[in-house]
Amino acid sequence: MSDAALPMLEADRLALRVGGRWLCCEFSLQLMPGQCLVLLGPNGAGKTTLLNTLAGLREPTVGSVLLGGLPYAAWRATDAARYRGLLAQQQPDHFSSTVLETVLVGRHPHLGRWGWEGPADERIARAALADVGLADMAARDILTLSGGERQRVAVAALLAQAPQLYLLDEPTNHLDLHYQIAVLDLIRALADAGHGVVMVLHDINLAARYADQVILLDGRGGVRAGARDAVLQAALLSEAFAHPLRRYELDGRTTFLPD
Secondary structure (H helix, E strand, O other): OOOOOOOOEEEEEEEEEEOOEEEEEEEEEEEOOOOEEEEEOOOOOOHHHHHHHHOOOOOOOEEEEEEOOEEHHHOOHHHHHHHEEEEOOOOOOOOOOEHHHHHHHHHHHHOOOOOOOOHHHHHHHHHHHHHOOOHHHOOOEHHHOOHHHHHHHHHHHHHHHOOOEEEEEOOOOOOOHHHHHHHHHHHHHHHHOOOEEEEEOOOHHHHHHHOOEEEEEOOOEOEEEEEHHHHOOHHHHHHHHOOOEEEEEEOOEEEEEEO
């Protein structure tokens, strides 16, 4: 596990530009072990681009990103893959394989150059499938799954990777309500156990439920970053989503409803 005194992820005066459009102006933020950061904003605001930048898959236009206190350039690729794992928004399946084989892909950063998965890797993969409620589907062909089942397999593969920092792009994609909450509870439990979590969500109320910190993009280059309750304000959300919202406290939970 990480040094609890060291940020797992740090954005320093970060700004992103794609073509002639600024996705976000400069902001700084630190993610500590045990925290969950949610990226929130309207469609097309740049949430996936920002997540990929935080994952080290693209260079920031301005500023820097530090992983475990170091720039990505200072990390060996395999070490970075053991430290942080990414769940992409889409899961393309070009070839037939079993569910278990697909989840075992998550173990690759832990294998040697010519290594093969062993019994310990299989136990980890099967435990990850059990965590997402798919223990009995290990032998199924990945091409026969529903969208929701395939999404849970992708989450299981990330769990099998066992990084310290989890980055997830819309982990509730294709999931019905039951599995949305089950998967988000699982992700929140990882943070509570001392991992770091960064995830893109569309649902403001799920962000209010699970986040410790929020980055709110407004789609016009504006950004608010900070503690959940400081960012999730009705006025800020109404401006970002271009629709009036009201904040309520219902049974001890903060809830936002359209006006």
